[in-house]
Amino acid sequence: MTTLSEIKARYLAAAKAKPIEKYCIKDHEGKIVARSNSPVVHVFNNEADDAYAAEHYQLKEIFNGMKFWYGEESPTGLYQSADGQIYTESELPENTDAFCTQRYSNEIKAERNARISDTDDYVKLPDITVARSAGAKRSALEDADRTELETYRQALRDLTEAQGFPFAAWPEFPTALAYELQQKVDARQTMRQGGF
DSSP states (O other): OOOHHHHHHHHHHHHHTOBOOSEEEEOTTSOEEEEESSOOEEEOSSHHHHHHHHHHSOEEEEETTEEEEEOEEOOTTEEEOTTSOEEEGGGOGGGSHHHHHHHHHHHHHHHHHHHHHHTHHHHHOTTOEEOSSTTOOOEEOOHHHHHHHHHHHHHHHTGGGSTTTTSOOOOOOOGGGHHHHHHHHHHHHHHHTTOO
C-alpha cells in the first residue's frame, strides 16, 4: 500500500523535474505571468503592470498603443507545481501533507471510477465471456462469478469510506475477471507513464 511519505516524495520529485524556463516576465505583484526557453515578450493590459515593467524591463516596441516588453532571465531555483504556479523548492505545495493527500485522493477516485467502468460490460451483457488467464479459451461467467463481481463493484464504491483513504488497499479483483481487469489497469498505468 502506498504511504503519504512515498506520495510526497514522488510529487516533489516530479515538481523539481520542472524547473522554470530560461526567461520570464513578472507582473507588479511579482507573479510570473509569462515564461519561455527563448526570450519572452509580453503585453500587459493594465497600468500597474505597465508601470512595473517600465522600471524592470526593456521596451521592445509600441504597437497600436500596446507596449511590448522584453522579459529577463529567470531566477534559478524556481519550479512549477502541479497546481500550475511557480514556487521555490521550499514553497512548493508538494511539500505539504494536505496538498499531496488531496491530489492523491483525486487520482485514486479517478482510478476507482475507471475500475468501476471496467466492469460495466460484465454486468450489462448477460452472455459475455471472459479469458481467465493469458491465452485461455473464453468462458461464460457463472452465477458465483457475477455475485463476486457485484461485491467488487460495491467495494470500489465504498473505497472512499475506507479507513485511511486515500491510502487504502484496493479491493481484490473477482477471481474470474482478475486477468482481464488487471490488463485494463496495466494499460492505464502505461498510458499515464507516457507509454504506448
